[in-house]
Amino acid sequence: xxxxxxxxxxxxxxxxxxxxxxxxxxxxxxxxxxxxxxxxxxxxxxxxxxxxxxxxxxxxxxxxxxxxxxxxxxxxxxxxxxxxxxxxxxxxxxxxxxxxxxxxxxxxxxxxxxxxxxxxxxxxxxxxxxxxxxxxxxxxxxxxxxxxxxxxxxxxxxxxxxxxxxxxxxxxxxxxxxxxxxxxxxxxxxxxxxxxxxxxxxxxxxxxxxxxxxxxxxxxxxxxxxxxxxxxxxxxxxxxxxxxxxxxxxxxxxxxxxxxxxxxxxxxxxxxxxxxxxxxxxxxxxxxxxxxxxxxxxxxxxxxxxxxxxxxxxxxxxxxxxxxxxxxxxxxxxxxxxxxxxxxxxxxxxxxxxxxxxxxxxxxxxxxxxxxxxxxxxxxxxxxxxxxxxxxxxxxxxxxxxxxxxxxxxxxxxxxxxxxxxxxxxxxxxxxxxxxxx
Amino acid sequence: xxxxxxxxxxxxxxxxxxxxxxxxxxxxxxxxxxxxxxxxxxxxxxxxxxxxxxxxxxxxxxxxxxxxxxxxxxxxxxxxxxxxxxxxxxxxxxxxxxxxxxxxxxxxxxxxxxxxxxxxxxxxxxxxxxxxxxxxxxxxxxxxxxxxxxxxxxxxxxxxxxxxxxxxxxxxxxxxxxxxxxxxxxxxxxxxxxxxxxxxxxxxxxxxxxxxxxxxxxxxxxxxxxxxxxxxxxxxxxxxxxxxx
Numbered sequence: 001x002x003x004x005x006x007x008x009x010x011x012x013x014x015x016x017x018x019x020x021x022x023x024x025x026x027x028x029x030x031x032x033x034x035x036x037x038x039x040x041x042x043x044x045x046x047x048x049x050x051x052x053x054x055x056x057x058x059x060x061x062x063x064x065x066x067x068x069x070x071x072x073x074x075x076x077x078x079x080x081x082x083x084x085x086x087x088x089x090x091x092x093x094x095x096x097x098x099x100x101x102x103x104x105x106x107x108x109x110x111x112x113x114x115x116x117x118x119x120x121x122x123x124x125x126x127x128x129x130x131x132x133x134x135x136x137x138x139x140x141x142x143x144x145x146x147x148x149x150x151x152x153x154x155x156x157x158x159x160x161x162x163x164x165x166x167x168x169x170x171x172x173x174x175x176x177x178x179x180x181x182x183x184x185x186x187x188x189x190x191x192x193x194x195x196x197x198x199x200x201x202x203x204x205x206x207x208x209x210x211x212x213x214x215x216x217x218x219x220x221x222x223x224x225x226x227x228x229x230x231x232x233x234x235x236x237x238x239x240x241x242x243x244x245x246x247x248x249x250x251x252x253x254x255x256x257x258x259x260x261x262x263x264x265x266x267x268x269x270x271x272x273x274x275x276x277x278x279x280x281x282x283x284x285x286x287x288x289x290x291x292x293x294x295x296x297x298x299x300x301x302x303x304x305x306x307x308x309x310x311x312x313x314x315x316x317x318x319x320x321x322x323x324x325x326x327x328x329x330x331x332x333x334x335x336x337x338x339x340x341x342x343x344x345x346x347x348x349x350x351x352x353x354x355x356x357x358x359x360x361x362x363x364x365x366x367x368x369x370x371x372x373x374x375x376x377x378x379x380x381x382x383x384x385x386x387x388x389x390x391x392x393x394x395x396x397x398x399x400x401x402x403x404x405x406x407x408x409x410x411x412x413x414x415x416x417x418x419x420x421x422x423x424x425x426x427x428x429x430x431x432x433x434x435x436x437x438x
Numbered sequence: 439x440x441x442x443x444x445x446x447x448x449x450x451x452x453x454x455x456x457x458x459x460x461x462x463x464x465x466x467x468x469x470x471x472x473x474x475x476x477x478x479x480x481x482x483x484x485x486x487x488x489x490x491x492x493x494x495x496x497x498x499x500x501x502x503x504x505x506x507x508x509x510x511x512x513x514x515x516x517x518x519x520x521x522x523x524x525x526x527x528x529x530x531x532x533x534x535x536x537x538x539x540x541x542x543x544x545x546x547x548x549x550x551x552x553x554x555x556x557x558x559x560x561x562x563x564x565x566x567x568x569x570x571x572x573x574x575x576x577x578x579x580x581x582x583x584x585x586x587x588x589x590x591x592x593x594x595x596x597x598x599x600x601x602x603x604x605x606x607x608x609x610x611x612x613x614x615x616x617x618x619x620x621x622x623x624x625x626x627x628x629x630x631x632x633x634x635x636x637x638x639x640x641x642x643x644x645x646x647x648x649x650x651x652x653x654x655x656x657x658x659x660x661x662x663x664x665x666x667x668x669x670x671x672x673x674x675x676x677x678x679x680x681x682x683x
């Protein structure tokens with residue numbers, strides 16, 4: 001059969017949709033679907049909120065169109081179908097000394113999803129966003145297939161990269177891969193005792209890959225403490241990982257309650273010795289640490305969770321510290337919190353990155369979480385920052401319009417590419433990204 | 439040892455998973471089917487995963503005069519020649535009830551076409567003194583049921599054919615694995631109600647390769663279907679004929 005009626009969610013599981021979903025296995029089936037019953041494309045639904053949802057409508061799941069179409073070992077350009085995952089590409093090409101130039105925090109993200117969210121990775125401060133490493137994107141609409149490049153189709157390209165799938169179905173892309181030394185990675189971990197030291201370590205890092213884990217429960221003098229990881233790829237032999245484990249059921253609420261998280265975070269912080277340490281790991285362990293536990297989102301229980309991720313300009317570091325104070329006081333945060341310095345790199349009108357600091361914190365979907373996030377959103381907007389649409393499920397149209405000054409250019413390009421609105425999703429409706437009557 | 443696989447019905451997701459798995463170990467793949475655009479994409483994919491040779495080649499189970507050409511192409515490769523058959527068609531039983539002529543095509547796609555192909559290939563395999571035939575049948579072939587007994591009958595015929603072919607190829611060092619998949623997550627089963635314990639195509643490919651290495655004769659994949667079918671086959675006919683499972 002072509003269609004399957006499914007109730008599904010984004011990775012955060014806080015928002016739900018029921019849609020008719022088709023999963024074409026061949027390009028010819030996709031062409032037929034777009035002509036007869038078009039809808040927005042979705043991948044592995046690893047965005048957290050409603051970017052992949054189309055409640056009451058249709059969606060085309062692209063995960064079976066996942067083939068490598070061509071690779072040039074001279075230039076490192078890989079032509080790949082949109083359903084291929086970043087993790088598979090990394091595993092298959094790292095032994096040949098090539099990696100996707102930018103890799104998000106999960107290897108399950110598809111190429112199409114990485115483009116549509118213009119994702120960033122732990123090397124953003126040097127290499128910028130995913131969309132900056134594309135030679136071309138192939139888009140399909142009911143009118144047919146079209147290959148677009150940043151040079152020849154500037155507006156459409158900028159509305160597609162970071163554009164949440166509104167300009168058409170991304171069927172394939174040419175990725176400019178990056179040379180690496182091999183499929184292992186050397187990771188140096190250092191403790192940052194407080195906020196100031198954490199920022200200093202991030203500011204001074206010269207490593208290719210840098211990220212800070214932050215203890216979002218620490219208060220007072222310890223506020224902002226964490227572990228800064230710096231890494232470089234290398235060549236060598238490390239034992240392969242055991243098979244991934246999975247979370248077989250929704251965890252009860254106390255699993256991530258405040259005292260448990262506090263204990264966990266303290267232990268996690270202290271596991272790195274005071275003087276720091278250097279480890280050698282398979283690359284996937286460093287880039288996709290949580291992929292080792294399948295369905296880890298079930299740890300948050302049935303109600304799911306929200307991730308708040310924002311970026312603020314460098315000069316707004318004090319405001320970001322205030323936001324962290326609010327989070328620590330609220331006592332709702334989970335162990336998963338990340339601080340990172342970003343560079344300027346972005347490739348689309350609606351791309352998230354700006355030069356500054358980005359903070360990402362998970363909140364179980366309960367109690368005051370939504371109010372705290374609303375407060376954080378206000379503080380972020382006042383600090384001249386923006387929230388990440390790939391993670392968001394709570395922001396309002398008015399504040400997103402302020403955070404994304406190029407929204408009118410985006411809406412204009414989308415209106416031209418998809419005048420009938422066939423690729424509209426729940427996120428686009430909620431945030432009124434296409435403009436016009438809300 | 440050098441090995442080249444002819445994969446019939448290579449556009450199916452189970453076939454794609456097997457093609458990728460043998461490509462990754464450096465075997466050659468000749469990808470046979472009807473949708474040439476799709477097969478070419480798969481050939482590129484297999485080549486990039488390590489296949490020694492990867493080519494798209496036209497195959498239509500209903501056009502036996504094209505079979506010889508595929509065998510001749512395989513003969514140009516050195517070493518062992520193996521084949522994996524994933525073709526078959528399963529029109530809804532209600533459509534067959536309305537138009538009995540559909541039986542011919544179902545039997546052709548699921549049994550006589552692939553059997554004629556394998557019959558054309560067998561002498562080459564005997565000459566090389568080895569190789570494996572993977573024949574994908576179905577649990578539906580284990581007992582005729584009201585829901586899809588024409589498809590089931592065609593697959594049952596194919597199972598019997600494979601058993602005979604195994605008997606023949608063993609003499610020259612070859613082997614035949616009969617694969618009976620249960621519910622697999624493919625375009626064929628997508629959205630059909632009542633599916634349970636659905637296996638991903640990659641799991642089926644993994645099971646097939648293990649069976650090829652261990653020279654198993656008949657496998658169910660996932661394995662528990664052996665027991666499900668054991669029960670279903672042993673329900674006494676007076677009771678079974680009144681059931682609709």
